[in-house]
Structure formats: C-alpha cells, structure tokens
Amino acid sequence: MLPPRTLWLLLLALLVAGFGLAAQLDPQFQTWRGSRTGGDFFKVMLGDSRSMFANSFYVKADEYYHSGYYPTIFDDNAAFQTAHMAADTGAVSTKNHGDEHGFLGPTRNWIDAFGRNFFPDRHTHLDQGGADDLGGSENVREILPWLKLSADLDPDNVQTYTVTAYWLRERMNNVPEADALLHEGIRNCPDSYDIFFELGRLYYEAYHDRQRARNVWLEGVRLWLRLDPAVPRGKLSATQLIAGWVDRPTNLSPVQADNQLVMEELTTHLAKLDEDEGNLPEAIEWLEAAQKVSETPQVLQLEIGRLRYQLGVEFIPVLKPLY
C-alpha cells in the first residue's frame, strides 16, 4: 500500500493529465460534425423523431378542439384528415369527407353500447363553446399548450404557426403574441406563403394597417408563384409576376395544386384592399388571378362583373358585394 502523500500526488497528476487532454481535444471536438453542443434541447434529446412527437401534439390540440370527442386509430377518421382547428381558420384546404358526428359507427355489442356512456359522445368545437357551453368562444385557448409544444418540437411545421396565430388573434384577442409567433414562424420558415397570409390578416384586421398588410400579402403571392419553376426568377415584383401568370394558361405545379386555397385567399384579400382604395382595375386583376385557383370561379366572375359595372365597362344587375 502506497503512503497517503504518494496517493495524493498521483491523484493530482491524474487531474492535471485529464485537464491537459481535455484542453488538447476541445478544438477538435468543436469542429466535429456530429457535435450536439449547439443544438436545442429537443433536437439533442429526440433527434429526428421530434417531428413525430410534434405531429402527435398537433393532433392532440385538435382533440382538445373537439373536447375529447376524437377518433382513435380504430375509428373511421376520414372526416378528420385535416385538423378542424386548422380548417376553421379558413386558410387551409381540407381533405375531410365522411361523417364527423358518427365516426364511431353503430354500436357493435352491449359492451360497446354501455361503454359509450363514459367518454365524450358529441361533436363540438371549442370556439363555439365546446362541451360545457360555459366559457363561450374563448375556450379555444385550451388548444394553445399543445400547439406551442408542437411548434417547439418541429419549428418547420408551418400550420402550427398559422393556426395558433389565428386563434390567438381571432378569439383571444391576443394580437401581440400572434404577431410575435408569426414573426418567429417567418424566421424558421422564410418561404411560407401561409404565414405571410396570416400575418397580413393580422395587420389588416387587428392593426387596420393596410399598407403593411398589402406588402406582406404581395410577398405571399410572390412566394406562391415561385413554387412553379417556370415562373421567372429575379427581382420582379408580385404585381409583375401575377400579370404574366394570369395571361398564361393555368398550369399549376403539384405543390401549388395542393395549396390553391391560400392563393385564392391572398388574391381575393388584395382585391378587397384595392377595391377599398378605389383601384378597381387592379382589384379586377387580382380577382382574375383568384379565378385560376378557385373552386367556385363563377362566384368570382360575378364579383368581376360587379366591379366592371362600377367602372362603367359592363352592364350587370346590382349584386350584393362578396364582402
């Protein structure tokens, strides 16, 4: 057995050697491509599976939107392909079909019939009060924690920002938080036309700032148009791009085809802005662009006709405005 003094000196020598080795290796560690020291907590802990968790929390938020009345993996979820909390914002194309009220189907046996008394049994939406009809439309705040968690886990999911911001603005009257969230969304997803549309709605409806709304919507249009590789790149403005696009035959890229609704919303909102400011020819041009992506072009045609009548270009019966 070594004397105590020797043991202490040995320990000291080991500590010095360890420290020196760490100092020597640290620069190499910092340049190591697999280093996780710069990553955020979720990225480090969960890796690529975080988007899977994010999606499950997104679905959880929709489940809360329905006060727990939600299909499991065993039920018919055809009517829940697109989250209702997203579809109700009016800016998301929905793939839902089938019966949202009766996804459980008829009762299969007495156990199933009896068991249905012990879980939510009615289709409701939180923004209309939900199951208890107590709190009114502010109940929709209850979906926010899950949306926040989903956004933290997967910052690249655009819909999380737009849905959250919509409900923050529309029902909770929490405009500053919605504004901050959308700006965060733009930082994480700079090419997202959905976020620009929602931001524009915020500026227009909450701040009544038409100019900023216009700028942001134009940026949204530009980003949407550039989804088509055939659309010219460079420093063309959205107005210039849209003029060329309207004159060409309709030829949407696959991504554009899946996101027609947001383009329709962008163009109809820009048309409304121009109409309010008396720029009727520009408004008509926006509506013609909207027709190319709308599922109801004939309705927009009536609007175009109304504006042309106001311009004195056409005679049409007086119709109620679209807005």
Next chain:
Amino acid sequence: MTTILRTDKLRVEFRSRDVGQTTKVALRGLDLEVRAGEVFGFLGPNGAGKTTTMNVLLGFVPPTRGAAYLFDIDVRQPIARQRIGYLPELTYYYKFLTAEELLRFYAKIFGLPRPVANRRIPELLKLVELETAARRPIKTYSKGMQQRVGLAQALINDPDLLILDEPTSGLDPLGRMKVREIIQRLKNEGKTVFFSSHELGEVESVCDRVAIIHQGELKALGRVADITGSHANLEKAFLDIIGYSSQPAS
C-alpha cells in the same frame, strides 16, 4: 383430568411435486394427549416431526389421516384457536407496528373488548419488560426484544393452552431464565403449556411429562422421571431412545 390437546392416529404425508420422488411421511399415526394444567415437553431430533405436529395443531397443515383436537374441537375449525396462544420458533412481526399496536391488533382478532385490551396490554408489556419500548416500531427491536413481543402476543388472550416452538431459542441465559419463570407462573395459574425444545436441561426442570418422537413415530411418553429411568439424565435417555449409540473415539 380434562384432555386439552389430543391427536388420534395422526398421519401426515407430503407428496413431492418432482417427478420420480416418493411421498415423504412426516407423522406416522401419532397418538398424543396433553392434560389440563400440565407443562408438556415435546422432544425429538431435527426432522422428527415436531414442527409438523405443531403445524397440524395450529391448522397450517391438514392431516392426511387421523385427527387432532384442541379442547375437543377439531383443529380445522378456527374456533379451536380461540383459547390458545402460539409462539413460533422464529419471531417476526410487522416491522412498521409498535409493540402496543401489534398487541391491540391481535386483541381485536380475539374479540377482546376494548376495556379488557386496554388493561391487558400494559400488564403484558410489563411482564415481558417492554414498557419503555412499547411505542417504538418493532424494526428497532433486538432479537431478544422481538422474542419477548412474541411471548406477549401469545398471552394476549389469556390462553388456556400455550403452544411454544423453541421458546428459548436465541436467548441469552437471562432471557431463558425469564421464559422459564413465565412458564412456571402460567402453570401455577392452571394453564397448560405445550412446547418443543432442544434444551433438555430446561425440559427436565419445568416439564411434568414429555413425549419423544423420532422419524414421525412416538417413541416415549410419560413423566420425566419415568423416562429418565436408570439413565444419568434426560439427555442420555433421549439419545438411547432415538437409537443413538456413542462410539468411543479411536
């Protein structure tokens, strides 16, 4: 004299679950009688069947053939145990309870009215010298203290028959003396004590009658003096009865 404890051609067999193993016979037609008011020693070498006999008397093991009775009630009836006290060889009790709580629990099972239990518990704690430790959890007790708790719980219902399995096992000489004193006191009160022990010197000094069993069979039954007979002491008589012959070292 009233017979307190009786076995009638008691036979106990244990069937092994292993394939190819035969049945083990623990007791072979044991006939035993213990009379009221006597101190009865139950002796035998390890594996003789003493514990099996006690297990049958206490209802832990059913007899294969024959019967056993306490106070003329078949031991398979729980009421047969209403007037007995039992001290097992290895004394373990609920570690999270205090001695007082343990005694109160057993008093409730015996159906003792609360005033009776309130009077009896301090008396017993004083008898076994645990008054100062009565409110401490049993897990803090030494082996000797646990043994004394065991004795107290065996006496909680003021039993007419006390069944003790190796009551002085693990005790120091002072502890053993205290147990002997308690047994003597109980005898003076007219209680019956039935106990097994390897301490033949103790058995010789306190017992009225003894029984010696070996390999499940009763080999001897009678008064200590009669069994000792011409032997120097009970130990030598015991060894002779079980067939042990000592060879001088060569």
Next chain:
Amino acid sequence: MKNISAVAGIVIKELYRRKDFYALFIVTVVICGMMAMINIYNDANIVRYLKEICLDLIWIASLVIAITTTARQIPAERDNRTLLPLLAKPLTRTQLILGKFLGCWLACGLALLCFYLFFGALAASREHHWPVLNYLQAGLMHWFLLGIIVAFALLGSLIFAAPSSNATICFVLVGGILFVGRNLDRVALTLREPTRAIVNALYYALPHLEFYDLRDLVVHNWPLVAWKYIILALLYAAFYMAVFLIGACLVFRRKAVN
C-alpha cells in the same frame, strides 16, 4: 367482520407509514407546479392541459400504489413469517384475504382522496368553479377500478412466484385493457381463426377497465354521466372483484403457509 377490519387496519397503517404514497404525491405536486408555471402566450387562464397532466399523474400514481401494495401483501407475510402467528389466531384464510383486499382498497381510496383534493384545488385556481359532482363521479369510478385491480393483484400474488412478476403482469394487463380493451373485438376481426375466437372471448371475459376512465369528461367539462350508468358500472366492478376474490380464497385455501 371484526377480523377483516382488523387486518384491513394493518394494511392502511402500512401504507401511510411507508414512503411510497408521500413520494408519489410530492412528485405529482412538483410536476403540476412546474407545468402551471409555463408561460403560454401570456394567457393565465389555460387550465385543461394542466388538468390532464395532473389526472394522468394521479392515474399512474394510483396504479403504482394499488399494484405494488397489493402484490407484496401475502408474499411479505410469508417471507417475514408474520403469516404463521396470524393464522394461529381464530382467523380463517378467507378472512385474511378479504381483510387484505379491504385494506388495500381503502388505502387506495384514501390516497385517491388526497390526490383528487389536490386536483380540485389546482383546477379551481384557474377555472374558478368546482364541479364537485363530476369529480365525485370520476373519483368513485376510479376507486372501483382500483378495486378490480387490487382483487386481481391479490389473486396474482397467490399464483405468481414473486411480487415483481405479479406486479409486471398486472401493469401490462391493466395498460393493455385501458388502451386496447374497447376495440379488442375489432382487432379480432383482423385475425384468423382460432385466434379470432380467443380474442373475441377475451373481449367479453376481461373486465373493461376503460369504463372507469372519466378523465376526458372531467378535463373537458362534459356534463355528468347519468347515475344509472354509474351504478351499473359499479355493479360490474363489484362482480369482477367478487370473481377474483373468490378465486383468491380458493387458491389460498390449498396453499401451504410454511
């Protein structure tokens, strides 16, 4: 009855003298406290996520308490050799089993009471209303669910070799029934015979523990369940408790205790 209540009293004493319940309660309180402090878009009135997290923790804690407490009752009596002095008293084996069951079930009930009081206080701090009847229904159903589980675990403690294996099997079974039990008949349809028949038989034979899970109703403030259905569910639970307890008594009668 006095014997049964005496044994039950010992079990309850054991629960509040062990650290399990306090540790689980403190963990629940700490986690809920941390969750409550999270800033969610500067909105201090959001409450349902907190209710759900709290109820989930309560369910986990209650299952842990129920299963681990019950699984070790008879094996601990045997291993600690406290069973012999107990059965040497005028106490039948059936009374012992019933006393253990009653003690574990009442102990779970007391634990649940503490948990649900905390839950009620937590929810009321944000909702500013206290639906007592809803909580009562949920707590009562939860308690009866634990009764079924306690009875099953007691039977398991007499059949399985070790408390750990019994507890594992109980957790797996309870978790499986809660998650899949409701749809086991649909799972059966996807299988071939004879597996289909077996799974179908299980669907009808196993206790449907999901009946007793009223968390969604409590979290989302649904109206009360009709009391006639609650009573029927409680009777259903009582039936399964009786079945498992009778099984336990029959098994214990034949078991060697030494």
